[in-house]
Amino acid sequence: MDAPVLGVNSTRVRRWSARAETMTIVIYRLPILRLDNLTGSEPLADRVRIEHYVFEAAAELIGKEPWELIFGNDSED
Numbered sequence: 001m002d003a004p005v006l007g008v009n010s011t012r013v014r015r016w017s018a019r020a021e022t023m024t025i026v027i028y029r030l031p032i033l034r035l036d037n038l039t040g041s042e043p044l045a046d047r048v049r050i051e052h053y054v055f056e057a058a059a060e061l062i063g064k065e066p067w068e069l070i071f072g073n074d075s076e077d
Contacts, residue, residue, distance in 0.1 A: 003030040015053045018061040025057040 004014045013031045018024075027050070036049055059066040 001026050001028055004028050016057040018057045020061060023061065025054070025061060027053060027057070 004017065006013065013028075013035060015028055015031050015036070017026045017028075019026070032050060032053065055066045055069055059069055
């Protein structure tokens with residue numbers, strides 16, 4: 001989606017949302033492209049930043065921490 005709906009008491013603009021009832025992640029394009037890109041656009045930096053938000057959203061959706069989604073990371077150690 002382009003942008004999240006801002007509430008009256010919002011203190012920040014969300015970059016993503018996770019909807020457990022539909023198992024859906026929504027990534028908000030405009031806040032990521034316009035608000036996070038303060039020093040110019042570099043393709044690799046853009047990709048890493050977007051992947052960061054995807055991991056955060058996916059982790060929240062399934063009730064885990066982002067680092068628990070890393071391949072080969074066993075949180076039972």
